[in-house]
Amino acid sequence: MTPGLQAALDHHALAFLAxxxxxxxxxxxMPPFSVLGQWTHTRSEGQCxxxxxxxxxxxxxxxxxxxxxxxxxxxxxxxxxxxxxPMPPRTPSRKTWKQQLAERLNDEQLRRLYLGEGxxxxxxxxxxxxxxxxxxxxxxxxxxxxxxxxxDPIPAQWxxxxxxxxxxxxxxxxxxxxDSVFRLRYWADRHGISLRRYYRREGxxxxxxxxEELGVHELLGPLxxxxxxxxxxxxxxxxxxxxxxxxxxxxxxxxxxxLCRQITMLEGxxxxxxxxxxxxxxxxxxxxxxGQQVATxxxxxxxxxxxxxxxxxxEKS
Numbered sequence: 142m143t144p145g146l147q148a149a150l151d152h153h154a155l156a157f158l159a160x161x162x163x164x165x166x167x168x169x170x171m172p173p174f175s176v177l178g179q180w181t182h183t184r185s186e187g188q189c190x191x192x193x194x195x196x197x198x199x200x201x202x203x204x205x206x207x208x209x210x211x212x213x214x215x216x217x218x219x220x221x222x223x224x225x226x227p228m229p230p231r232t233p234s235r236k237t238w239k240q241q242l243a244e245r246l247n248d249e250q251l252r253r254l255y256l257g258e259g260x261x262x263x264x265x266x267x268x269x270x271x272x273x274x275x276x277x278x279x280x281x282x283x284x285x286x287x288x289x290x291x292x293d294p295i296p297a298q299w300x301x302x303x304x305x306x307x308x309x310x311x312x313x314x315x316x317x318x319x320d321s322v323f324r325l326r327y328w329a330d331r332h333g334i335s336l337r338r339y340y341r342r343e344g345x346x347x348x349x350x351x352x353e354e355l356g357v358h359e360l361l362g363p364l365x366x367x368x369x370x371x372x373x374x375x376x377x378x379x380x381x382x383x384x385x386x387x388x389x390x391x392x393x394x395x396x397x398x399x400l401c402r403q404i405t406m407l408e409g410x411x412x413x414x415x416x417x418x419x420x421x422x423x424x425x426x427x428x429x430x431x432g433q434q435v436a437t438x439x440x441x442x443x444x445x446x447x448x449x450x451x452x453x454x455x456e457k458s
Contacts, residue, residue, distance in 0.1 A: 143227050146227070147224075151169075239279070242271045262274075295318070295325060300314070304334070315392065322394050351442045352438070354445075360438055361438055374435070374439045376393055376395075378439040378443070380404070380426075381433070383426070411435070416432055417429060
């Protein structure tokens with residue numbers, strides 16, 4: 142019971158009485174303490190001091206029965222004291238996101254970062270540790286115009302040609318188009334195009350030989366023989382180039398939980414951590430030292446495979 146809650150309850154009680162034509166009855170009525178026998182008003186106040194009760198209830202996870210046992214008073218008495226002496230409103234222990242943003246970033250700095258440097262609200266939020274929705278709200282209050290133009294719809298012919306004709310997955314199409322998988326799925330549904338599932342499980346031939354040639358076979362050797370392991374390694378290397386796993390999953394074309402599970406499987410196979418976990422989705426993802434070594438080795442092999450493939454294509458032509 143707080144003063145604000147008590148005032149709200151009294152207001153609803155008065156409205157309830159008024160709707161029934163009762164205007165001369167009090168909202169709360171208490172019998173004289175003489176009818177309570179030994180629990181007189183003086184004794185109740187002495188056995189359950191208001192300050193002690195409020196201090197107990199402010200502590201973490203302290204319920205009314207626990208406070209009653211600590212004070213050695215009956216639970217009805219504790220409830221009666223709390224009703225007559227409500228808890229004072231608790232002052233917030235931490236500042237709101239809006240207050241923190243106002244302290245760390247003024248209007249001119251926000252305008253320079255967004256319009257001058259071209260940073261997105263998400264990137265600004267990550268830099269200052271503020272959720273992007275509050276950064277966008279602050280920009281709207283400051284009258285900062287959005288510099289991102291509205292996106293055009295994705296043509297049905299383009300989706301049919303790449304997805305049905307060329308057999309590209311939604312993730313591959315999103316990377317080529319520079320868009321998101323969710324938007325591609327939305328426009329495919331709008332155009333009435335039934336999506337198919339394509340699996341990319343074929344491995345690159347000679348990956349182990351490339352690893353030995355580049356001197357990274359000792360690091361990646363146990364995971365190069367299996368096609369699924371190599372696919373997970375490639376996904377991890379791509380994910381290291383993004384701010385967080387959510388953005389990486391959108392670029393790859395898979396769900397975030399799938400990508401997290403695949404990275405966890407790789408960590409179990411390697412026996413060491415690849416990325417530093419964080420509990421906040423507003424902090425940028427970081428890779429461990431050994432995780433960066435793995436990602437660099439995979440990218441070197443990928444670059445070498447692509448170079449040899451282009452050379453072979455030129456020789457044939």
